[in-house]
Amino acid sequence: MRRRVPATTEVLGDPRLQAAAARLGRSIVKDAVRGALDRARTGELLADQVPQAVLAELPATAASLQRVLNATGVVVHTNLGRAPLSAAAVAAVQEAAGATNVEFDLATGQRARRGDGARNALAAAVPEAEDVHVVNNGAAALALATAALAAGREVVVARGEMVEIGDGFRIPELLESAGARLREVGTTNRVHLADYAAALSPATGFVLKVHPSNFVVRGFTATTTVAELADLAVPIVYDIGSGLLRPHPRLPEEPDIASALRAGADLVTTSGDKLLGGPQCGLLLGRAAVVGPARRHPLARALRTDKLTLAALEATLRGPLPPVAAALATDPATLAQRAERITAELAAGGVDAEPVPTAAAVGGGGAPGVQLSSAAVSLPSALATRLRAGMPPVVGRVERGRLLLDVIAIDPGDDDTLVDAVRAAAKD
Ligand SMILES: *Cc1c(COP(=O)(O)O)cnc(C)c1O
Numbered sequence: 001m002r003r004r005v006p007a008t009t010e011v012l013g014d015p016r017l018q019a020a021a022a023r024l025g026r027s028i029v030k031d032a033v034r035g036a037l038d039r040a041r042t043g044e045l046l047a048d049q050v051p052q053a054v055l056a057e058l059p060a061t062a063a064s065l066q067r068v069l070n071a072t073g074v075v076v077h078t079n080l081g082r083a084p085l086s087a088a089a090v091a092a093v094q095e096a097a098g099a100t101n102v103e104f105d106l107a108t109g110q111r112a113r114r115g116d117g118a119r120n121a122l123a124a125a126v127p128e129a130e131d132v133h134v135v136n137n138g139a140a141a142l143a144l145a146t147a148a149l150a151a152g153r154e155v156v157v158a159r160g161e162m163v164e165i166g167d168g169f170r171i172p173e174l175l176e177s178a179g180a181r182l183r184e185v186g187t188t189n190r191v192h193l194a195d196y197a198a199a200l201s202p203a204t205g206f207v208l209k210v211h212p213s214n215f216v217v218r219g220f221t222a223t224t225t226v227a228e229l230a231d232l233a234v235p236i237v238y239d240i241g242s243g244l245l246r247p248h249p250r251l252p253e254e255p256d257i258a259s260a261l262r263a264g265a266d267l268v269t270t271s272g273d274k275l276l277g278g279p280q281c282g283l284l285l286g287r288a289a290v291v292g293p294a295r296r297h298p299l300a301r302a303l304r305t306d307k308l309t310l311a312a313l314e315a316t317l318r319g320p321l322p323p324v325a326a327a328l329a330t331d332p333a334t335l336a337q338r339a340e341r342i343t344a345e346l347a348a349g350g351v352d353a354e355p356v357p358t359a360a361a362v363g364g365g366g367a368p369g370v371q372l373s374s375a376a377v378s379l380p381s382a383l384a385t386r387l388r389a390g391m392p393p394v395v396g397r398v399e400r401g402r403l404l405l406d407v408i409a410i411d412p413g414d415d416d417t418l419v420d421a422v423r424a425a426a427k428d
Contacts, residue, residue, distance in 0.1 A: 005040040005047050008033050014051045024062045032058055069418055071396040073374060073406030075327050076274050078166060078364035080395065083273040083280075084411075088319030089312040093279075096311035118310040121317040122283065125245055128261035129268075131291035133284040134313065135303040138271035139169065141282030142239050143178045144303055145269055148294040149235060150205020151179035156234075158191040158224070159184050160217060161210040166364065171210055171239070178299075180205060190222040196232060206235040206266075211255050213241035213366040230264025235290055238265040242366030243276030243283065250328055251275075251367045257285055266290045272313055275366055277322030279312035281305050327408050328362075332373035338407045338415055339375035345419045346377065351426045354378045360408040376404040379422065386425035394421045 011017065011033045012026075021029040032054045039045045045053055060066060070080050085093070096102070105112035115134060122132045135141050146155060155175050162184070164170045172182055183204070185195040196207055207229055229236045244256040254275070260268045267286035272278045282303070284291050294300065305313075316322050321329070339355040346353040360374035361367075376396075381403045387394040396405040410418060 005037050011050055016055055017051055020058055067392045069392055069394040069414060070409040071394055071405035073358055073360035073408055074363035075324055075409045076363040083277045084323045085312055086316055086319055086322040089315040092311040092315035093308050096307050100307055102307040115310045118314040121314045125317050126257050126285055128258050129285035131288040133291050133295045134305050135282040136305055137280050138282045139174055140303040141269035141284050143174055144294050144299055145237055145267055146175050146178035146180045147299045148297040153205035154183040154203045155180045155205055155208050156183045156185060156196055156199045157208045158186045160188050163210050163212055189217055189220055191224055193224050193228045200234060204234045206237045207232060209238045211240045214368055216369040226260055226263040226265050235266040237267045239269045241270055242274045243270045243272055251370060254367045275324060277324035278316035279309045281309050281313055335407050336375040339377050342415055342419055343377050346422055349423055352380055358406050360406055374406055374408040376406040379403045383425050386428055390421045390425055
């Protein structure tokens with residue numbers, strides 16, 4: 001039998017739901033009310049529980065992207081948005097969200113060059129670069145460099161560096177789509193300076209070196225360094241991928257922008273999130289004679305960054321240590337203590353939890369094969385689904401029948417939120 005339930009408009013009249021509609025828009029609240037009323041009709045809910053049920057399930061914002069606790073042990077998790085922004089970057093985004101002086105000089109009242117703040121911050125962070133330019137993402141940086149320096153010409157690249165960067169996208173196809181022809185040199189495992197030298201011709205646009213940021217080749221291998229390539233009489237472009245500004249003690253194999261430029265690269269292209277820890281964007285840094293033409297190329301307009309990205313990038317570069325760098329700087333003993341404290345709180349509430357040491361990873365950001373000593377809370381694997389459905393959702397990883405919640409990529413300020421989330425999931 002169908003139960004008598006109130007009309008949608010009647011429920012929407014609840015002052016709490018009116019306030020929610022003012023915040024989220026009427027359609028989101030209305031859809032939630034309809035869903036709850038359907039459940040009331042089947043007897044799953046009592047009619048007077050409908051407003052409360054709607055309030056409990058309304059999203060935090062009018063967008064479907066929601067905050068997630070990254071307990072995967074992968075610091076830069078591609079599917080979870082790569083680098084989390086620093087509080088300084090979030091505040092900068094908030095400030096720039098309305099009308100803002102992105103292209104306006106407040107002193108003179110005249111139009112100003114767009115994004116000077118971010119550009120100056122980047123130039124200050126990498127004094128080795130004569131000029132810098134910011135675009136939408138790392139792939140855009142490489143596409144723009146190719147269009148500006150090698151359209152209708154050849155890009156010389158090692159076979160072992162013809163990388164697929166993820167989601168089916170491949171560097172060689174990107175270069176071709178930007179109008180260049182590929183000139184492959186070397187073999188899968190080995191390439192020498194002589195291979196590059198033999199491939200050069202008047203048709204050469206540039207020599208490209210790509211950092212294999214998501215795999216490692218071991219065994220009988222040979223690569224050619226930027227310092228060696230720099231002797232060739234053509235521009236050297238180095239796609240380093242990760243955005244690392246300078247060498248990192250925990251990631252000795254990972255290339256960085258400053259070292260690449262000092263070694264003689266004419267242009268470095270990279271993402272601005274990953275290990276740099278900012279918003280996703282793409283950076284071009286290097287000689288003025290190379291960056292300038294890229295900035296002035298017509299495609300630059302199509303790859304232009306928006307004000308929110310510029311604000312976040314500048315604040316990342318000028319502000320305190322962003323979360324990715326902070327996670328990499330935390331010593332394993334501190335991570336172990338956090339896992340122990342979280343476990344103790346959960347165990348006191350009767351949850352089957354124990355602290356375990358783990359090997360965490362940098363992830364999509366680079367440093368393939370590097371294991372970071374970390375720590376996790378080990379839980380029954382049945383909690384995985386319930387934790388993902390929680391608010392905020394928690395994403396861990398299942399290993400040998402246990403759910404591991406690794407603390408390395410969790411902001412220490414969220415440890416108590418994590419405890420609450422596990423308690424709630426264990427209670428259901
Ligand atoms: C990640 C990466 C890219 C692509 O950068 P996006 O910001 O994802 O577009 C290109 N090259 C390398 C070597 C990378 O690691």
